Amino acid sequence: MKPLEGKVALVAGGTRGAGRGIAVELGAAGATVYVTGRTTRTETSEYGRPETIEDTAELVNEAGGRGIAVQTDHLVPDQVESLIHRIEKEQGRLDILVNDIWGSEHLAEWNTPVWKHSLEKGFRMLRLAIDTHIITNHYALPLLIKNKGGLVVEVTDGTEDYNKNNYRLSLFYDFAKNGVITLAKALAHELSPYGGTAVALTPGWLRSELMLEVFGVTEENWRDAVKTEPHFVISESPRYIGRAVSALAGDAKRDCWNGQSLSSGQLAKVYHFTDVDGSRPDCWRYLVEVEAAGKPANAEGYR
Template sequence: MSGSGPLSGRVCIVTGASRGIGKGIALQLGEAGATVYITGRTLKPNTDNNGVGGSLLETAEEIESRGGKCIPVQCDHSNDDEVQKLFNKVKTEQNGRLDILVNNAFSAGPALATNMRAELRWWEENVDMWDVCNRVSLRGQYLAAVYAARLMVPAKQGLIINVSSAGGLMHFFSVPYSIGKSGSDRMASECSIDLKKHNIAYVSLWPGPTRTEHVLKLQAEDSLEFPGDETKMLSRVIEIGETIEFSGKAVVCLASDPNIMKKTGKILHTAWIADEFRFHDVNGRHHLNPFCLKRMLLMTGHTWLASVMPEFVRIPSWLIAAMFHKFY
């Protein structure tokens, strides 16, 4: 399929692509014909990743089995030298071309789950939790964006995507996590101001709850035990969650959008992109707008009310923003 898809000839980097959402994005970009550089700390298959598995070579093999082209690069995004070498490698091998950067690398999942089970508050957590959440993610996103911009600005084109979450709007998981996601969203907004004149778009992508390998493993082991009513809520969310490739389909649509500059600096939810470009998940499922009442009822267990609630009944985004307004 490489060479004939909608992204034929494009050069992409997807960070943190050995598993999870990053892998799903890389699979879809490769399937769409792009040359995809994927990064992660795990090059070869092993069993040391909290029992979840996944490796760069496995992702690369699956991309190539679909007809795509993939270059796996072992890279720790907390190591500045390794990040610089990654971009130098792309610059050398692709004659300075880079079309798409997807900043997805994130390393705090297991630590967040442990702290939630222990019901630790931010002042009770180890202060290293700040770096666990934000060194690879928030700082790593900025560093990668700097190097990407240095390749994209001379070419007067490009797309940078920060993978973020609703934690950027409200308290979610932990204080360091929410601050980091808020920073990812603000980074896209701020960086887009200078990049817009160079025809480079920078957006923040919010996937919905996603059925990653780690989440499915916890579910299979009946390990989704959290304080209060969060366990029931999380189980319901997982049941209606996105596959890892749904975000990938959204990224392909953004990369193919001739009007992408109209979206630069914005937060984009995967379900909004699916509604605009009229696609479904790889399993055929239609994912509801995160602000529609039907979805909220399903997540809170009110299935009967959800069955009679029209999908078009939604809470306006301005009202959501006002609910979390921080000025007195």
């Protein structure tokens, strides 16, 4: 079955990581997915990663959807405006907007107080994490609200409950990720009169391309990393949050989530989807009840 056949999605920041997983799963559900980012097969962004938007679009096609790669710097209003005009011209509608623009790990100076952290790097992180989302919403939402029932997913790191009790190791990073949650709340109010839904959504410990490289493993043998970091046992693939977005997009009653801060593990319990290995990781509960509690790594009961 293709529950999202006929639907049009924009995954802003779909080059890699969660964005790629989301784009692929929306494609698997039958959607037409516009995949944007700065890195193409001919140009690389400041992030310096090898993944490209064309690669993601091809994965969307292989999954059963239609992937369309459009190079876009979401800090440049004219480029975003042009992107939305193109979607409207080619499709006439936009049903799902996913804001997963980030690309800032290289800018964070972890465990560094604000008076020592580079202002240049910190403010660049905030621009990439917050300004990009606002610019994209500004241009995309007029098209999305033309049809009742549009969905906006603001991808962040951490749930509202977790973040309010845990400093995220950098003032700038903490501000960026909590700012996205606040953004989703505001959008919920603004979209509600038009029948739209906005949520903040976080993956758990994501096995992104970068994270796999850090541990020297692949998606196929990721469990080998547990030898180095035992708590990596709770990690999840990017397809898991993708299935969370697909489930939300396919739920006619998704407005019950409007304005909420959600996680992939939380939605897996409600919509009964699994990660690619058939498990249901519940990372944020694990981090509090196992890791923070100083217990030995053991995902039993948490995946």
